[in-house]
Amino acid sequence: EAGVVQSPRYKIIEKKQPVAFWCNPISGHNTLYWYRQNLGQGPELLIRYENEEAVDDSQLPKDRFSAERLKGVDSTLKIQPAELGDSAVYLCASSLGFPGAFFGQGTRLTVV
């Protein structure tokens, strides 16, 4: 069974440029998470979807970050414009309700 697939794996952009990350969850998983992980830290939740609905986006910086989950399957996370402090690994995870989530390999973003 295919796991959570994320692309790209790495992205280097200049500050003020836009960037987008894509996630394909495990087939049938209705819950999808986007996390940000800074070096030496645990993942921090940005947004959680139940099917197509964003049920928890309280930690998403809405002035520059946006996300969507079309048809309750794939999801895209966008940053516009990117800032130096956005450099981090962006992780996507999915689960079938409860229990634990399965993570993708992540996208390492470097903003220069």
Next chain:
Amino acid sequence: EDQVTQSPEALRLQEGESSSLNCSYTVSGLRGLFWYRQDPGKGPEFLFTLYSAGEEKEKERLKATLTKKESFLHITAPKPEDSATYLCAVVVSGNQFYFGTGTSLTVIP
């Protein structure tokens, strides 16, 4: 405020030297506690789920236990390939995940 704290931040062990990692939590409405392993440059890999105090799970050299306030990940006779960062996460009502900052384990041959 919901909080998850892991200790120690870093641990160096000789191969075969058993030890334990701690995850303490103060949350309301705990639905479960998860342990993950994370290798450099990779996403977290699911290890265990614990649901209630007194529960234990084992996998090879790893054993996870849970009390009402903390969880331990016991590593018996570790090998160099066990070197990784170990993350714990708690899930509370509403399926919200809270992660700790992890313990970086290095096992020296």
